[in-house]
Amino acid sequence: MASAFGDGPTNPPRVLLAKLGLDGHDRGVKVIARALRDAGMEVVYLGMRVTVDQVAAAAAQEDVDVVGISILSGAHLRLMPRMVDALDRHGLRGSSTEDNVMLLVGGTIPDGDVQPLREMGVDGVFPVGTFTGEMVEFIHSALSSDAEHWDARLETMDPAERDGLILQKLQGQVRYAWERSGFYREFWRDAPVDPAHIQSLEEFARLPILTKEEVRVEQEAYPPYGRFLCVAQNDIHRIHGTSGTTGRPTVFGISKGDWERIGEAHARILWAAGVRPTDTVMVAAVFSLYVGSWGALVGAERLGATCFPFGAGAPGQTERAVEWAQMVRPAALYATPSYALYLAETAREMGVDPRTDFGFRLMFFSGEPGASVPATRQAIEDAFGCYVVDQGSMAEMTPWMTNGGCRRLARGMHLWQDIVYTQLVDPETSEPVVMGGEGVPVYTHLERESQPMIRYWSGDIARWEMADCPCGRTYPTLTQGIYGRADDMLIIRGQNVFPSRVEDVLRGLDEFGGEFRLVVARERGYLDQLTVQTEVSAGLWASAGEGGPEGLEALRDRVRDTLRRALGVGVSVELRPEGEFERTQFKARRVIDLR
Structure with missing residues (x-):
């Protein structure tokens, strides 16, 4: 679709226009052709008094996306079934709609004929008096919706x-x-x-x-x-x-x-x-x-x-x-x-x-x-x-x-x-x-x-x-x-969490006992939850457990809030006594992924 539209594919649609029957002038169809070109479309005009087979052959040769027929003589109900059949014979219409050429008709068309035309395979019907902008928008929307690329x-x-x-x-x-x-x-x-x-x-x-x-x-x-x-x-x-x-x-x-x-x-x-x-x-x-x-x-x-x-x-x-x-x-x-x-x-x-x-x-x-x-x-x-x-x-x-x-x-x-x-x-x-x-x-x-x-x-x-x-x-x-x-980055609910960042936060706490583990589990089948299991220094663990100035629950909440602010994602915290986790002289394996 032409870039003039601003919201569709960039290949401009090719439109073939023609007049079937014995119409006496083509002033209207030339106005339409100009409007389509102004909208960025490529237009081929065959002229007046052409046959349905000439139109279909030209549509195939020119590799068009749209065929537009103008009929002022009132013969649309007789001519358009023939037009549909001719396009079908040239491989331009069929059971698969993805590559079908769009077929439009305009002219002296009573309201009662619109639905019969659509039922016989016409994609768009435009009676005399239709604004050219409506035709442009119709082609634009229809081709945009169907285009793969x-x-x-x-x-x-x-x-x-x-x-x-x-x-x-x-x-x-x-x-x-x-x-x-x-x-x-x-x-x-x-x-x-x-x-x-x-x-x-x-x-x-x-x-x-x-x-x-x-x-x-x-x-x-x-x-x-x-x-x-x-x-x-x-x-x-x-x-x-x-x-x-x-x-x-x-x-x-x-x-x-x-x-x-x-x-x-x-x-x-x-x-x-x-x-x-x-x-x-x-x-x-x-x-x-x-x-x-x-x-x-x-x-x-x-x-x-x-x-x-x-x-x-x-x-x-x-x-x-x-x-x-x-x-x-x-x-x-x-x-x-x-x-x-x-x-x-x-x-x-x-x-x-x-x-x-x-x-x-x-x-x-x-x-x-x-x-x-x-x-x-x-x-x-x-x-x-x-x-x-x-x-x-x-x-x-x-x-x-x-x-x-x-x-x-x-x-x-x-x-x-x-x-x-x-x-x-x-x-x-x-x-x-x-x-x-x-x-x-x-x-x-x-x-x-x-x-x-x-x-x-x-x-x-x-x-x-x-x-x-x-x-x-x-x-x-x-x-x-x-x-x-x-x-070793973890992704928790769309947020990047690195164990190294968790370690940095924990080691900045006076209460930290020296080692930690990260447990990642999937709750309710889809929500990833991070639990930080952290050791607490022996002295604070003992005093908190004995009902000292700060109990374990308050300490846990403070550690949790500190981690949440630093990581940008909510975590659960479990406190463990100092020395519970095994130390290693090589790379520490601190992540336990249960997902």
Whole structure:
């Protein structure tokens, strides 16, 4: 669909117009042709007094999406069945509607003839007096809803051809960062290849990998962005960041142009997920520094959907979400998988059936791996009677949807390589992993002017393949989504929690007894719960147990509240006497995962 529409695929529709019968003039159809061209469509006009077979043959030859017939003589009930039959004989109509040419008719058509025309196979009927804008909108909406791809050329491109396109983008992005970023100029100074003259994807893979810790150190030395910015600070349109659960948060600035490109990228990927301009999208996630909710919102807005930024996290908000979802009946929901299941449970407790009382057709998720976990995915689909799409890479790599599934993918995520280039590398050697192998995704922006991340280490574990998908997209696929971590990070209800951060908090407490364990369990089948089992110093344990100035219960509550503030997620705390946990001189195994 032409970009003039602003909310559909980028390939302009081709429309063939013709006049059947013995009409005496074609002034009206020429006005319509001009209006369609002004709306960005490609129009072929056959002229007056052509036959149905001439129209069908031309439609096949010109590879059109729409055939529009003008009849002023009143012969529409006689001629249009013949037109339908001719299109069928030329293979342009059939039992499968996906590739059918749309058939429209306009002219002197009484109201009583509209329904018979539709029953014989005419898709749209426009009597004399219909505004041309209505015709444009009808074609736009109908083709938008049926199209599989937002940009068919890019999404179905031969992978080898796409690699050439990616290389061109990489060359431009790397050269741009080399010239404008003080950090990359220093970071690549001793690289084994010349950043200004990358000649192949293999050469690009020899540039050093950038880690979150290196970003953090750089930004601490040159606050707030580090020397990553490639634009002036007053060109930053938005500031987002990570939560800082492992220490200092990382900050990323986004220019206005970048934000528009993020919206376009997310619209493409939401289109693949099945969101359409006629849908209402409910965003049930926190609106804060967290870019997930904002990314879902800007993508839905760019696509042309109705946006419902409901939010999350406030007391009683899930109960209100149940009430509002019944009133608004959104077609799509963005949240975390665990929140979706909690929403379903809350609804049932309120006497509401989430399958029939909400109206969700699809849900798209990020923040945790549940959407590609078969049991979790099935539980959500069963609870709501919808289908589920998995999405998400890293906040710093926004547009984060570039690991994103489609409505026809049963599990996993496509890698939208022409937006963010992803390589999988061995977690030990950082060498590239061949298709079919398991490794750590390393991401590179291809369209970022403000703060590009180039060869950015994710720490996630995934497996990639060149798997066929019914959608026809030719991207690599993370067949099981993101299912693990190269380090020991835990994901608790969408929040990253590192054992090292827990240790840092505990060791800052005078009461700490020297060792701890983290127990992760899944409550009610879907909610991940973290329990911190921590030793208490022997002296305090004894005094608290004897009813001293602070009992064990009060101590537990204080430790729990300290951890919650530091981690950004609620945890349970169990106190143990000093010496209960085994010490080790090697790597301590402190995580007990019962999920």
